[in-house]
Amino acid sequence: MHQFFALSALLATLGLSAAATAELPPVPGDGVDPARYGQYMATLASNEFEGRAPGTRGERLTVNYLVEEFAELGLEPGYGDSYLQPVPMVEMTNEARSPLNLARDDERWQMAYPNEMITWSRRGGREPHAIEGSELVFVGYGVVAPEYDWDDYAGLDVTGKTVVILVNDPGFATGDETLFNGRAMTYYGRWTYKYEEAARQGAAAALIVHDTEPASYPWEVVTNSWSQAQFELGDTGDEALMAIEGWITLDGARDLFARSGEDFDALMNDAKAPGFEAVALGTTVSASVRQSVRTGVSYNVLGLIPGSERPDEAVIYMGHWDHLGRNMALPGSAGIYNGAVDNATGIAGLLELARLYREGGQPERSVLFLAVTLEEYGLLGSRYYANNPVFAPENTVAAINMDAMSLVGPTHDVVVVGYGSSELEPLLEQAVVEQGRRMVPEPSPEAGFYYRSDHFNFARAGIPALYAKGGVEHRELGRDYGLSVERDYRDRRYHKPADEFDPDWDLTGVAEDLELLYRVGRGLADGEGWPNWYPGNEFRAIRERQRP
Known part of the structure; x- marks a missing residue:
């Protein structure tokens, strides 16, 4: 207890709220049951569920299963009188894309798909979406970040123009820890933000x-990802969508700038410094895309435990139920993407945590168990919920995400993705220390994984969000063993049919990880605190507007 109050005093000097020092309740009963957890995983990742793709028989089976389990666990419907929140979706498949047709004075040239560029449109409709003679403007990193006193669009009118943007953010480019978040990517470095x-x-x-290093993936990932059918929400409303979005290669950019009388590498270097001013390239671009469109509805699944004292305030546990379905070109079950790790691990965890909450008694605040759809297609299910929430963002205490949980076994380390983000971390660390473990940052923060899973849509809405799971240092077999397990998953299983359930997996480690998440969420659900983002975080201003 002495250590607890010492931590409270320290956090107070840092200006952190009491939420960061809340007492954490014990895990009820015998805790997470690895056998029961494995049964949930085995069912969700079975061939019967056909890879759990939205809009398929696999979705119907998955959604029905989750509704039955939520009801069996005693959860109330979380979306009015239903467990299902309809998510309107639009599937867009490219039928034709023109080259980028470039012109400067009397010179004409092209960038061609797929070796130099790739383009698409997120606007609906079957008619072609096009730009014609649009002026090109280099806007550096394309960032407007008041908290960093940075505005690449300052004094600039780009209406009707085409902006050329660098990937990642200035902190990564310079390695300067005082600039943005140093090598660790911020929200402003994500391609989604830039568009x-x-x-x-x-x-x-x-x-x-x-650019491969700051993007953290090669050009082939770009072309493979954007050559497939794309999904978008069916009710984007007033959300602004450009006619054309796309990528160009580094070599293509250098050639474009040289033909435009500019030195790309010199301008890229200039863009790292505050006060960079955009550069009109004096070149125009014309392009078009045509796509087929199919509309449909998928479903988020919501189960609720209403709070006994403050039912209008909520803690949310979440994970995505969807995966990639099946490749019909392969025979039988060979083409089924079962998604055992990604993300039967998270949804099985959601069900086990719901059971623990029922054993632990009714919380004072409401707890929502949210299984979202369309994560694999752009985090769309979580984005839809964030845009159409059951609990308003200002009344949502925190979101705790479970995605691709670690199956290394019991580990000394607990990895926090997006380490250094919010006051949820001191709460987690209390529970981690009591397990005799230690909390560590993710090994590659420059890759921006914090912005690539569903909790990101809650963060973007101002809600403090936690994404944490077991690390790699196995308590008996060591770090090299854990790294080999991760390497095997990355190289042989990730987004492949080989991501199948293995009955020989040691699930005691992930059980410990889930108990950590239970204690953090339960401490918040039975408390009165409101965790915030740390000072300087890109989402803090949103939260402070919600809860001054």
Whole structure:
């Protein structure tokens, strides 16, 4: 207890709220049952569920199973009188894309798909979406970040123009820990943000320059990802969408800038410094895309335990139920993407945590168990919930995400993805220390994994969000063993049919990890505190507007 009050005093000096020092309740009963957890996983990742793709028989089986289990566990319907929140979706498949047709004075040239560029549109409808003679403007990193006193669009009108943008953010480019978040990617480094900001600025199109190191993936990942059918929510409402979005290669950018009388590498270096001013390239671009469109509805699944004292305030546990379905070109079950790790591990955890909450008695605040759809297709289910919440963001205490949980076994370390983000971390650390473990940052924060799973949509809505799971240092077999397990998953299983349930997995480690998440969420659900983002975090201003 002495250590607890010492931590409270320290956090108070840092200006952190009492939520960061809440007492954490014990795990009820015998805790997470690895056998029961494994049964949930085995069912969700079975061939019968056909890879759990949205809009398929696999979705119907998955959703029905989750509704039955939520009801069996005593959860109330979380969406009015239903467990199901309909998520309107639009599937867009490219039928034709033109080259990027470039012109400067009397010179004409092209960038061609797929070796130099790739383009698409998120606007609905079957008619072609096009830009014609749109002026190209280099806007550096394309960032407007008041908390970092940074505005790449300052004094600039890009209405109807095409902006060319660097990937990642200035902190990564310089390695300067005082600039943005140093090598660790911020929200402003994500390609999703760059397109959104360009649209807000009125641009007709945006082209991101691919560079393997700051992107953290090669050009082939870009072309493979954006050559497939794309999904979008069916009710984007007033959300601004540009006519054309796309990527160009680094070599293509250098050639474009040289033909435009500019030195790309010199301008890229200039863009790292505060006060960078955008550069009009004096070159125009024309392009078009045509796509087929199919509309449908998928479902988020919501189970609720109403709070006894403050039912309008909620803690949310979440994970995505969907995966990639099946490849019909392969015979039988060979083409089924079972998604055992990604993300039967998280949904099985959601069910086990619901059971623990029932054993632990009714919490003072409401607890929502949210299984979202369309994560694999752009985090769309969580985005839809964030746009159409059951509990308003200002009344949502925190979101705790479970995605691709660690199956290394019992580990000394607990990895926090997006380490250094919010006051949820001191709560987690209390529970971690009591397990005799230690909390560590993710090994590659520059890759921006915090912005690649469903909790991100809650963060973007201002809600403090935690994404943590077991690490790699196995308590008996060591770090090399844990790294080999992760390597095997990354190389042989990730997004492949080989991601299948293995009855020989040691699930005692993930059981410990889930008990940590239970204690953090339960401490918040039985408390009165409101955790915030740390000072300087890109989402803190949103939260402070919600809860001054």
